[in-house]
Each structure stands twice: as structure tokens, then as C-alpha cells.
Amino acid sequence: MALLTVTDALDQILGDVAVADIENVSLHNATARVLARDLKASRNQPPFRSSAMDGYAIRADNVRELPTKLQIIGEAAAGYFFPDALHNWEAVRIFTGAPVPEGADTVVMQEKTERDGAFVSILEAVTKGSNIRDCGQDFKKDDILLKRGTELTYRHLALAAAMNHAVLPVYRRPVIAILSTGDELVLPGETPSDSQIIAANNFAIASYAQTIGADIMDLGIARDDMTEIATTIEKAVAARVDCLVTIGGVSVGDHDLVQEALKKAGMDLKFWRIAMRPGKPLLAGKLGNTHVLGLPGNPVSSMTCALLFLQPMIRKMLGKDTPYEIRQAISGHALPANDHRQSYMRARTHMDEAGRTVASLFSDQDSSKMASFAQADCLIVRPANAPASEAGAPCQILSL
Ligand code: AMP
Numbered sequence: 001m002a003l004l005t006v007t008d009a010l011d012q013i014l015g016d017v018a019v020a021d022i023e024n025v026s027l028h029n030a031t032a033r034v035l036a037r038d039l040k041a042s043r044n045q046p047p048f049r050s051s052a053m054d055g056y057a058i059r060a061d062n063v064r065e066l067p068t069k070l071q072i073i074g075e076a077a078a079g080y081f082f083p084d085a086l087h088n089w090e091a092v093r094i095f096t097g098a099p100v101p102e103g104a105d106t107v108v109m110q111e112k113t114e115r116d117g118a119f120v121s122i123l124e125a126v127t128k129g130s131n132i133r134d135c136g137q138d139f140k141k142d143d144i145l146l147k148r149g150t151e152l153t154y155r156h157l158a159l160a161a162a163m164n165h166a167v168l169p170v171y172r173r174p175v176i177a178i179l180s181t182g183d184e185l186v187l188p189g190e191t192p193s194d195s196q197i198i199a200a201n202n203f204a205i206a207s208y209a210q211t212i213g214a215d216i217m218d219l220g221i222a223r224d225d226m227t228e229i230a231t232t233i234e235k236a237v238a239a240r241v242d243c244l245v246t247i248g249g250v251s252v253g254d255h256d257l258v259q260e261a262l263k264k265a266g267m268d269l270k271f272w273r274i275a276m277r278p279g280k281p282l283l284a285g286k287l288g289n290t291h292v293l294g295l296p297g298n299p300v301s302s303m304t305c306a307l308l309f310l311q312p313m314i315r316k317m318l319g320k321d322t323p324y325e326i327r328q329a330i331s332g333h334a335l336p337a338n339d340h341r342q343s344y345m346r347a348r349t350h351m352d353e354a355g356r357t358v359a360s361l362f363s364d365q366d367s368s369k370m371a372s373f374a375q376a377d378c379l380i381v382r383p384a385n386a387p388a389s390e391a392g393a394p395c396q397i398l399s400l
């Protein structure tokens with residue numbers, strides 16, 4: 001039977017992924033969260049005509065010759081309305097952000113004046129209306145300024161605060177449980193026996209999931225033992241996590257027990273094995289309401305599958321429709337013809353003299369090699385059955 005394509009596999013995974021529910025968080029807790037509703041301004045900004053400078057509020061028509069001497073009738077500070085109206089030949093000492101007094105139409109910068117007790121001389125010509133910020137010139141009441149789906153940064157939070165929103169509706173961060181499997185694995189910092197290696201993928205997947213906007217539940221390392229794997233799967237189910245990601249143990253070896261353990265726990269299998277390189281043994285299913293992704297153990301396969309399948313899942317839970325972005329580049333090397341499996345090849349990009357992005361392939365694409373994955377900055381995407389191509393030919397890349 002032909003293996004499922006990457007696109008079909010993604011469709012099957014995303015088919016029943018629902019958007020996470022909405023929670024309200026304070027501004028201080030909203031960084032990098034995804035806005036779950038459009039946000040309207042509840043007031044005008046600025047809410048009144050305000051001064052853009054420290055200087056003097058005047059009437060421009062009064063300045064017919066230079067210098068013009070005006071009488072200072074008081075002071076307008078930020079936070080207070082000036083109680084009186086300004087008349088001809090009068091000036092009000094004013095500060096940045098203060099409401100402009102009624103009757104004034106211009107603010108003259110302090111630097112263009114000279115004060116003499118209760119009088120001020122205007123030394124330079126003025127343009128009517130200058131240095132005044134009109135009411136609502138930044139934004140108006142009921143303007144929708146932040147759209148649902150916005151990933152909130154300091155810039156958005158400044159705006160939300162100015163719009164007078166103290167709490168923001170955001171999508172709950174999905175919880176991703178991560179289970180590593182393998183007798184050969186020990187945690188970093190522990191002392192491995194000569195036949196063991198250090199577990200690495202679980203840290204990659206955890207960090208990656210957090211970067212995209214999820215929280216993680218670290219289930220540690222289960223030995224290649226049915227009971228131990230089953231017990232750990234139960235923990236994830238009991239915690240009602242959004243997705244259980246397993247690492248390793250999904251190939252065809254005698255010690256690959258994850259699929260059987262998941263099925264015993266009641267998982268409905270969506271698929272196992274797809275037409276992809278690296279990452280062929282990928283498994284997907286559903287355990288009650290928990291999505292299950294069984295990632296292959298080889299580090300590059302694991303991380304590539306996370307990029308292609310876990311990322312879109314989390315993004316969809318956070319209300320985003322685009323799974324990831326494929327860009328056009330120029331291949332720095334000749335590429336061999338591809339077989340029936342869509343390939344993702346480690347490469348590094350640079351800009352050529354013409355300003356084009358050139359992606360240069362790493363010579364060794366072994367899926368166990370983490371060093372080159374860390375050095376790469378993109379994956380060249382080779383569609384199934386792509387013909388051989390020359391150096392300099394267009395190619396598609398997926399940014400890492
Ligand atoms: P498996 O899919 O369990 O046969 O694992 C394939 C390869 O990936 C083996 O060489 C494992 O030792 C390795 N591997 C599995 N899990 C991890 C992990 N968490 N970190 C690093 N390597 C791993």
C-alpha cells in the first residue's frame with residue numbers, strides 16, 4: 001500500500017484539532033500569548049486636544065510681527081484642564097501632554113520664546129495648529145486595533161493598555177506531554193554506562209512546543225518495557241493533556257513497543273508511517289480527547305516531524321490557520337532525483353550578490369546527526385519524485 005503523503009498526514013492530524021478555550025490574563029501575563037478576540041478602543045487617544053511640546057499656548061493670529069509680546073495668564077500641566085479660556089494677546093505656559101486651553105490654537109516651543117516675568121516674547125514665526133495633537137489622532141473610540149490571532153508583544157501590549165484593557169482574552173496554552181522511550185537513554189547530567197547515550201530529543205521537543213506557545217508536561221524516560229510505557233501513558237491521559245508526544249519506539253524493531261502500548265490504552269490509530277524522509281515511522285492517533293503523535297527516535301527525524309506536524313497542531317489550537325511558511329530560494333548545489341518520499345534536507349542559507357537566498361546543502365543527511373541540524377538554518381523541501389536539478393535552480397525551503 002502506498003504510504004500517506006505529508007499533506008494527507010497533516011490533514012488527518014488537523015482534522016479534529018479544536019481551538020483551545022479562552023482565558024483572561026493581566027497585561028503582565030500576556031506577553032507572547034495569542035489574542036482570542038478582536039480588541040476595541042474604549043476611548044479616544046488622546047482624549048482631548050493636547051500639547052506636543054513644552055512651551056506656550058497662544059493664538060497664531062496674534063503673532064504678526066517678531067518678536068510679539070504676550071501676557072502669561074497661567075499654567076497648564078499634564079493631568080489638568082486649564083480652568084479659563086485664552087483671549088487675544090494672552091499666552092498659557094503649557095507642558096507636553098497637557099490639555100490645550102480653550103481659545104488657543106497653537107503651541108509655540110519654549111526654545112522659540114523668551115520669558116520676561118509675566119510676559120513671553122515669541123521670537124519666530126508660527127504655523128497655526130502646530131504642536132497640538134488633536135483629540136483621537138492616534139486612535140478613536142470603537143476602532144478595532146488588535147485582531148484576534150495576534151501574538152502579543154510589547155508593542156501590542158502598549159496599545160492594549162492605552163485602549164484601557166487591563167485584562168486580555170487569550171487562548172489557553174495547550175499542554176503537550178512528552179515521553180521519551182529507550183533503555184539506552186539517560187538524562188543530561190547523569191552518568192551513562194558505556195552502552196548508553198544522553199536523551200536529547202525530549203528537550204528539543206519541549207523547547208520547541210514552548211516556543212510555539214504550549215506548556216509542557218515532562219513524562220521523563222520510559223524503559224523499553226510494556227508496563228512502564230503503559231503506566232506513563234496513563235499519566236498523560238489522567239492529566240487530560242491536549243497532546244501526548246512520544247519519542248522513539250515506533251519503528252519495526254522488537255523493542256519498539258509504543259504503538260502497541262498506545263493501542264492497549266485505547267488509542268484510535270490515524271496512521272503509522274508516511275512518505276517522508278526523515279520521519280517515515282511517524283504515528284498519529286487519538287486517545288480519548290488527547291491527540292497522540294508518535295515521533296521517530298532519531299533526533300533529526302523527531303525534530304523535523306515536530307516542525308511539520310506538532311507545530312501546525314499547536315498553531316491550530318491557538319487559532320492560527322497557517323501551519324508554517326515555505327519560501328522560495330536558490331539551491332547552492334545540484335540535487336539528485338527524489339524517490340516517493342518527500343524529503344527535508346538540512347541546509348544553510350546566505351544572500352548572493354543579486355540579493356537572492358541561496359540554500360547550501362549539508363553533505364551528510366543522516367537522521368541521527370544533531371550537530372548539522374543545529375548548524376542548519378533551513379530545510380530544503382524536495383517533493384516526492386522531484387527530478388534531479390542543477391545548482392542555481394529554484395528550490396523550496398522551510399526556515400528552522
Ligand atoms: P528508536 O526509534 O527508538 O528505534 O530510536 C531511534 C534512534 O534514536 C536510536 O538510536 C535511539 O537511541 C535514538 N533516540 C531515541 N530517543 C532519543 C532521545 N530522546 N534523544 C536522543 N536520541 C534518541
Ligand code: MG
Nearest residue numbers: 181182248249
Ligand atoms: Mg528505542
